[in-house]
Amino acid sequence: MRNKSIKYMSGTGIAVAVFTAILVIIYMIVLNHPKVYDLTLSGKNTLDVKTRNILDSLDFDVKVLVFCKNDNTREKAKDILDLFAYASKHVNYEIIDPDVHPGEAKKYAIERYGQAILVGNGKQQRIETVSEQNLDSAILKLKMSGKKTIYFTTGHGERDIEDNNKDGLATLKNALKSDNYRVKKLILMREKSVPLDAGLVAVIGPKKQFLPEEIKELDEYIKQGGNLFIALDPMEDTGLEGFLSEYGVVLGNDMIIDKFSRILGGDYLIPVVSEYGDVDALRGFRYATFFPTACSLSIKKTLPKGIEIRWLARTSSQSWAETDLDRLERQGKAQLDKKDKKGPVDIGLFLKKKLDTKGGGYARLIVFGDSDFLSNTYIMTSGNEDLAMNCMNMLLGERELVVIKKKQANHLAPLTPYQASLMFWVPVVAIPCVILFIGISVFLVRRRA
Amino acid sequence: MRSVYAKEMLIYFSSPIFYAVSFIFLCVLGIFFYNDMAYMSMLASRIAQYQLSTGLGLDKIVLRPLFSDMSILLLFIVPIIAMRLYSEEKGNGTIELIFTYPITDLQVLLGKYLAGLSVIAILLGITTVLMLLAGIVVSPDWGLVFSSYLGLFLVSASFLAIGVFASSLTKNQIIAAASSLGIILAFWAVGWFSDVFTASAVAKFLGELGIMEHLDDFMKGMLNVKDAVFYLLFSLFFLFMTLRILESHTWRG
Numbered sequence: 001m002r003n004k005s006i007k008y009m010s011g012t013g014i015a016v017a018v019f020t021a022i023l024v025i026i027y028m029i030v031l032n033h034p035k036v037y038d039l040t041l042s043g044k045n046t047l048d049v050k051t052r053n054i055l056d057s058l059d060f061d062v063k064v065l066v067f068c069k070n071d072n073t074r075e076k077a078k079d080i081l082d083l084f085a086y087a088s089k090h091v092n093y094e095i096i097d098p099d100v101h102p103g104e105a106k107k108y109a110i111e112r113y114g115q116a117i118l119v120g121n122g123k124q125q126r127i128e129t130v131s132e133q134n135l136d137s138a139i140l141k142l143k144m145s146g147k148k149t150i151y152f153t154t155g156h157g158e159r160d161i162e163d164n165n166k167d168g169l170a171t172l173k174n175a176l177k178s179d180n181y182r183v184k185k186l187i188l189m190r191e192k193s194v195p196l197d198a199g200l201v202a203v204i205g206p207k208k209q210f211l212p213e214e215i216k217e218l219d220e221y222i223k224q225g226g227n228l229f230i231a232l233d234p235m236e237d238t239g240l241e242g243f244l245s246e247y248g249v250v251l252g253n254d255m256i257i258d259k260f261s262r263i264l265g266g267d268y269l270i271p272v273v274s275e276y277g278d279v280d281a282l283r284g285f286r287y288a289t290f291f292p293t294a295c296s297l298s299i300k301k302t303l304p305k306g307i308e309i310r311w312l313a314r315t316s317s318q319s320w321a322e323t324d325l326d327r328l329e330r331q332g333k334a335q336l337d338k339k340d341k342k343g344p345v346d347i348g349l350f351l352k353k354k355l356d357t358k359g360g361g362y363a364r365l366i367v368f369g370d371s372d373f374l375s376n377t378y379i380m381t382s383g384n385e386d387l388a389m390n391c392m393n394m395l396l397g398e399r400e401l402v403v404i405k406k407k408q409a410n411h412l413a414p415l416t417p418y419q420a421s422l423m424f425w426v427p428v429v430a431i432p433c434v435i436l437f438i439g440i441s442v443f444l445v446r447r448r449a
Numbered sequence: 450m451r452s453v454y455a456k457e458m459l460i461y462f463s464s465p466i467f468y469a470v471s472f473i474f475l476c477v478l479g480i481f482f483y484n485d486m487a488y489m490s491m492l493a494s495r496i497a498q499y500q501l502s503t504g505l506g507l508d509k510i511v512l513r514p515l516f517s518d519m520s521i522l523l524l525f526i527v528p529i530i531a532m533r534l535y536s537e538e539k540g541n542g543t544i545e546l547i548f549t550y551p552i553t554d555l556q557v558l559l560g561k562y563l564a565g566l567s568v569i570a571i572l573l574g575i576t577t578v579l580m581l582l583a584g585i586v587v588s589p590d591w592g593l594v595f596s597s598y599l600g601l602f603l604v605s606a607s608f609l610a611i612g613v614f615a616s617s618l619t620k621n622q623i624i625a626a627a628s629s630l631g632i633i634l635a636f637w638a639v640g641w642f643s644d645v646f647t648a649s650a651v652a653k654f655l656g657e658l659g660i661m662e663h664l665d666d667f668m669k670g671m672l673n674v675k676d677a678v679f680y681l682l683f684s685l686f687f688l689f690m691t692l693r694i695l696e697s698h699t700w701r702g
Binding site for chain 1: 587593678679
């Protein structure tokens with residue numbers, strides 16, 4: 001009898017061991033093939049397309065070391081880093097309490113709670129807080145071997161990249177820097193040609209005429225396959241009109257009036273754009289963008305050989321390009337008449353020019369009929385910054401930096417007195433009482449039976 | 450199996466324990482819910498007053514805390530739901546009768562387990578009223594609500610499997626409930642070790658074993674396949690162990 005028991009017992013032991021082993025193996029397989037689905041309707045657990053592009057193109061391991069206490073910061077960092085780790089095998093992270101492990105903190109010269117160090121590709125990058133954007137830019141910095149340079153022309157009253165005041169471009173410059181570009185000023189008059197390291201030349205809101213020699217430099221730059229970003233304001237004579245016209249772009253001598261903008265709380269003179277063209281940078285772009293005092297652009301009917309132009313952004317059908325600028329200025333009135341161009345009006349164009357050289361390739365040009373939307377005052381409005389950055393990234397060939405969507409949290413709302421009492425009486429009193437009532441009824445029925 | 454299931458369900462709904470447990474569960478949860486909603490309301494008026502733009506939403510202020518409270522309440526309640534499944538039969542001596550049924554141990558076990566799961570599903574079902582109530586004020590992210598409920602159901606299934614296992618060990622229902630609570634708490638605590646020993650293989654292993662760690666992603670609105678698989682395998686393991694215990698009756702005599 002005892003022998004039999006031992007036999008059974010050992011049989012059970014083996015069965016349990018084998019079964020456990022099978023379960024562990026199944027779990028290990030699942031662990032090594034991670035699959036995560038975002039079930040939220042808002043997509044808040046989904047990384048930006050920009051981040052995913054960066055992670056997809058990672059070819060080295062990145063280790064993120066976050067130094068923080070066991071608190072809210074830690075939770076936040078974990079939420080974001082989990083998404084990164086799920087999205088790429090190359091990213092892993094560790095959260096370290098600097099007070100428990102002071103040696104580690106000292107090794108990486110940690111000064112504040114919440115700082116993080118990214119290690120990879122033989123380099124190190126420090127970020128002040130863990131956020132999707134900071135991680136993106138730090139990973140890019142680990143990845144990039146050489147920085148691309150963006151030149152902003154100066155000397156014609158252009159908006160200044162160092163200017164922190166309302167008309168300046170300092171905000172734009174910082175955004176470009178965080179995408180890891182080098183940003184410099186360019187005085188065309190002093191140079192014989194556009195510098196060779198220029199990935200992009202930007203002309204933002206000039207007020208004075210460009211000299212013919214300067215225009216020639218830009219023209220040469222385009223012919224050699226350069227990238228130009230031009231943003232011009234209405235009623236400014238910059239000398240660039242002829243240059244653009246040669247490429248098939250006509251600047252309107254007008255001002256766009258938009259009735260629709262008023263509905264959104266804006267001014268008639270701030271046309272709103274919610275329709276974007278079919279180009280890489282803006283496919284799926286859903287944000288409204290605002291262009292204070294803009295002029296219309298149009299495409300010539302017959303284009304020079306090798307040039308292809310597409311519209312990038314256009315205003316609503318409730319807008320038009322007002323040509324009676326005198327009346328607009330003096331009386332502040334505008335009315336759609338025969339001379340005016342009825343909306344939708346093109347406000348941004350994208351131009352591709354096939355190069356004559358043997359190797360082929362393209363020069364690319366983006367033109368906007370406004371430069372205010374890039375200024376410190378307006379760039380943070382709605383989707384303006386994303387629009388500008390997407391366009392510049394496209395010109396620079398950095399497709400992975402194009403932003404498509406951002407997350408929105410659903411909002412909070414205060415309770416009305418009626419709602420507040422509903423929130424109390426239904427869950428705290430009504431529901432439990434119903435259960436209690438059913439329970440007592442069942443009890444009584446059973447006792448009677 | 451169907452007859453076992455029907456019998457178990459009938460016992461559940463005619464016993465006072467189910468109603469008492471549900472009453473306490475719903476009452477406590479209702480208070481938590483009211484608190485969270487009141488806190489949200491207070492925050493909302495502050496934010497409006499100072500025109501702050503925060504990333505806060507109903508998800509963070511109400512839903513996530515509420516679901517995490519729910520998981521802890523379930524941790525205490527599921528052992529009580531599970532305690533009688535085998536212990537009662539053992540206490541009454543009807544277990545011997547079961548062994549003579551013309552159905553297998555597995556069928557009996559599944560019948561009992563599914564009955565327990567149905568009771569949990571009904572309890573969770575009742576709590577969806579809270580989501581509808583919250584929806585009157587701010588529409589919640591229904592995807593997140595769905596994934597949280599899925600996670601709660603799966604973790605409860607694991608608790609129940611432990612409960613059934615503990616219930617098969619003893620004829621005393623109180624001991625069954627207490628020991629399943631003990632096992633669950635042990636598997637909860639195991640997960641904390643991963644915070645203490647950072648980045649060692651042992652910490653990682655223990656972290657994977659922690660029963661509550663696998664709920665995190667569900668409550669953020671994510672379906673992480675590994676977490677769902679963990680709960681299924683975890684439940685399977687304890688059901689398998691229960692079968693082995695039942696089997697031992699035949700050779701222990």
